[in-house]
Amino acid sequence: MYLLHVFSTFSAGGPQLRVAAIINALGPAWSHTIVAMDGNSGATDRLDANAQGSFVLPPHPTKVPRVVWLYKLIKQTHPDVLITYNWGAIEATGAAVLGRVCPVIHHEHGFGIDEAIVLKRRRVLARRLLLNRIHCTVVPSKTLLDIAL
Secondary structure (H helix, E strand, C coil): CEEEEEECCCCCCHHHHHHHHHHHHHHHHCEEEEEECCCCCHHHHHCCCCCEEEEECCCCCCCCCHHHHHHHHHHHHCCCEEEEECHHHHHHHHHHHHHCCCCEEEECCCCCHHHCCCCCHHHHHHHHHHHCCCCEEECCCHHHHHHHC
């Protein structure tokens, strides 16, 4: 199995450390590529040496639109499953919906301070357009379930 993971960041936080532990537990029979949209690879030091994982840096956003780069990456690597994490990786979800290459699982673990009081209209629209077209969305709370719905 080959999994493509796209994060907003891969710094040492909750979802990143959980994914590193899962990658380690799955062992060398599973292959993984991790993309951090901000280029931060801090949690990669938690991956075991025998884990089949690589880290890919996205291009600077002024060189290539990120959604185009992600679309090409998904088409070229043809993962068995694309797993995206939080709003900062939503472009990968969009690229996968366009490419129709593989199932997509999107995780929403929380939202930024900029949405703590009022949800951003463009994000609500993007969630409505994209999350209804993927395999599933994973959320850890009723509040996030309501937002995702």
